[in-house]
Amino acid sequence: MKALTEADMTAYLAARFPDWRDVRIDGLHRLPLGASRETYRFDLSYSDxxxxxxDRLILRRDPPVSNVDSDRNHEYSAYRAIHGHGIPVPRMILLEEDPGPMGGAISIAEDLRGYHNSEYQLQQPAWRDKLPHIAAQMWGAMGRLAAVPVENLDLEFMVPATREGTAMQELDFWEATLDKNDVGPEPITRAAIRWLRRNPPPPAQKLAMVHGDxxxxxxxxxxxxxxxxxxxxxxxxxxxxxxDLAWSLARVFSFGKDDRRSGIAPREEAIRIWEAASGLTADPAALHWWELLNCVKGQGIWNSCAQAWTTTSGEREVIHAYAAWWLRNAQDRAILELMGHL
Amino acid sequence: MKPSIPAAATDLAERLRAEIVPELTGFRANNVAMGSAMIDMIAEEFDRAAARLFEENEAVRALLRRGGLAADAPTKPDLRVSALEAENDRLRAALIDLQAALETRDDDDARALDADVWRELTRSVERRRIASANF
Known part of the structure; x- marks a missing residue:
C-alpha cells in the first residue's frame, strides 16, 4: 500500500477545499494504534x-485487507452519532470514501494530544494507585453509553437489531467471520458456538449503541x-x-496477567460500576453467554489477523502475525475456563 | 545448530528490546517490539513444536478410534513440523465432527468420551501456552 506523504496530503486537501490557500502539512507520521486501520498524526495550517x-489532526485510512470487517464511513458515522450524548469522543472533520486520492478511504478527526492510551502503562507501579479511579472512569463511561436511549441516536447506517434477535445475530456474524477466515480447525471455538446456540440468552434488557471494542x-x-x-x-x-461489559472482562485483555480485568479492576468491581452507571442489571447467566460469545468474536478477529497477513497483496502488518500468535491459544484457554473445563 | 536456536533467538529478542527499540519511536518502535516478542515465541516453540504435535496427534487418534472413526497413523511418520501440523489439522477437523455427534447422544459412553475429548483439548491448550500470554 502506498505510504502517505505530506505532499499527497497537501495536494488532496488543496483540491478538496479550493478556497484554502497556503495549505501546509507538517509532522505526518504513523501511530502504533490497532491492527485494523492505519492511523496517522499531522499538523495542518491554511488560510481562507x-x-x-x-489544526492538530488524526487521519485513519482503510487498508486493502483488514482483520475487521468495517470501513471509514461506518466508524466516522458512529463517532458522529454518539458525539454530544455524554460519551466523550474526538470531533470528526472529514470523510473521503473514494480510495483513489489517498490510496484508501480516509477519515480525519481532531487530535486530542498530550494524553495517554497505553494499556501497558497502566501496569507500571506509578499508576497502581490510580487504577480505582480509572476503573470508575472506564466502566462508568461504558455504563453511560449503555444508558443512552438508542432511539435518540442516528444509527441508520447500522444493521438493524432487535432485543430478541441481537444475540444470535452477533453469533451468526462471528461464526461467518470464522468460516471466511478459516486458518485451521478450531474444536474449542466450534464447541463454544454449539453451546451458545443450545443455550440462548434472554432478550436484551434494552437495545443500545454497543461500542464493540x-x-x-x-x-x-x-x-x-x-x-x-x-x-x-x-x-x-x-x-x-x-x-460491551463482557468484552471488557475478557481474559485475553487482562494486561496485568492476573485476575484484574483490562488490567484495571476485579471483575466484580467492574460489573458493580457498570450497573450503577447504566441503571441496568448484569444477569450472571446472560453475562456469561456474552463473555463466551466474545471469545468467539475474539477468535474471529485473531484468525482474521492471520488471514490478512497471509493473503494481503501489499505490505504485511507485523501486528497481524503477532496478534494471531499471541492471542489464539489464550482465547481458547478463556473458552475452556468459561465452559468449566479449566 | 550451535549455539542452540532457542538460546540464540532469546538473546536476539532481548538485544532488540534493549538496544534497538529505544532508538526508535512510534510505529517503528512498536513493530520492532512486536518482532522481538515474536522471536521469543519462536524460541519457545522451536524445541517443543514437534513433540507437542506428535503427542497431540496420537491422543486425538485414540479418541477418534474410540468414537468408531478411522484414524490410522502414517506407517512412516513425517516428523517435520509442517507435516505434523497438516496431520493435526486433519485430526482436529475429525474431532469437531466427533464431538458434535457425541453432543446429540444421551448415554454414558458418549458422555465419557466427550469428557475425555475435553480433557485432551485442555491438555492441548496447556501444551501450546505462550509464556507472554495474558491468560
Missing amino acids: GDGAHS FRAGNFLYDDSGTLIAVLDWEMAHRGDPLE
Missing part, C-alpha cells in the same frame, strides 16, 4: 476568507487517570449493552 488556521487501550486518559475520549468505534453496532 476568515484568516489563518492551524471497549477495553483498556481504546480510550484516552490524562495524568490523573480521568477518561478524556473513547476511541476505535469501527465495530460499533446496535445490540445488547452486556456485550
Whole structure:
C-alpha cells in the first residue's frame, strides 16, 4: 500500500477545499494504534476568507485487507452519532470514501494530544494507585453509553437489531467471520458456538449503541487517570449493552496477567460500576453467554489477523502475525475456563 | 545448530528490546517490539513444536478410534513440523465432527468420551501456552 506523504496530503486537501490557500502539512507520521486501520498524526495550517488556521489532526485510512470487517464511513458515522450524548469522543472533520486520492478511504478527526492510551502503562507501579479511579472512569463511561436511549441516536447506517434477535445475530456474524477466515480447525471455538446456540440468552434488557471494542487501550486518559475520549468505534453496532461489559472482562485483555480485568479492576468491581452507571442489571447467566460469545468474536478477529497477513497483496502488518500468535491459544484457554473445563 | 536456536533467538529478542527499540519511536518502535516478542515465541516453540504435535496427534487418534472413526497413523511418520501440523489439522477437523455427534447422544459412553475429548483439548491448550500470554 502506498505510504502517505505530506505532499499527497497537501495536494488532496488543496483540491478538496479550493478556497484554502497556503495549505501546509507538517509532522505526518504513523501511530502504533490497532491492527485494523492505519492511523496517522499531522499538523495542518491554511488560510481562507476568515484568516489563518492551524489544526492538530488524526487521519485513519482503510487498508486493502483488514482483520475487521468495517470501513471509514461506518466508524466516522458512529463517532458522529454518539458525539454530544455524554460519551466523550474526538470531533470528526472529514470523510473521503473514494480510495483513489489517498490510496484508501480516509477519515480525519481532531487530535486530542498530550494524553495517554497505553494499556501497558497502566501496569507500571506509578499508576497502581490510580487504577480505582480509572476503573470508575472506564466502566462508568461504558455504563453511560449503555444508558443512552438508542432511539435518540442516528444509527441508520447500522444493521438493524432487535432485543430478541441481537444475540444470535452477533453469533451468526462471528461464526461467518470464522468460516471466511478459516486458518485451521478450531474444536474449542466450534464447541463454544454449539453451546451458545443450545443455550440462548434472554432478550436484551434494552437495545443500545454497543461500542464493540471497549477495553483498556481504546480510550484516552490524562495524568490523573480521568477518561478524556473513547476511541476505535469501527465495530460499533446496535445490540445488547452486556456485550460491551463482557468484552471488557475478557481474559485475553487482562494486561496485568492476573485476575484484574483490562488490567484495571476485579471483575466484580467492574460489573458493580457498570450497573450503577447504566441503571441496568448484569444477569450472571446472560453475562456469561456474552463473555463466551466474545471469545468467539475474539477468535474471529485473531484468525482474521492471520488471514490478512497471509493473503494481503501489499505490505504485511507485523501486528497481524503477532496478534494471531499471541492471542489464539489464550482465547481458547478463556473458552475452556468459561465452559468449566479449566 | 550451535549455539542452540532457542538460546540464540532469546538473546536476539532481548538485544532488540534493549538496544534497538529505544532508538526508535512510534510505529517503528512498536513493530520492532512486536518482532522481538515474536522471536521469543519462536524460541519457545522451536524445541517443543514437534513433540507437542506428535503427542497431540496420537491422543486425538485414540479418541477418534474410540468414537468408531478411522484414524490410522502414517506407517512412516513425517516428523517435520509442517507435516505434523497438516496431520493435526486433519485430526482436529475429525474431532469437531466427533464431538458434535457425541453432543446429540444421551448415554454414558458418549458422555465419557466427550469428557475425555475435553480433557485432551485442555491438555492441548496447556501444551501450546505462550509464556507472554495474558491468560
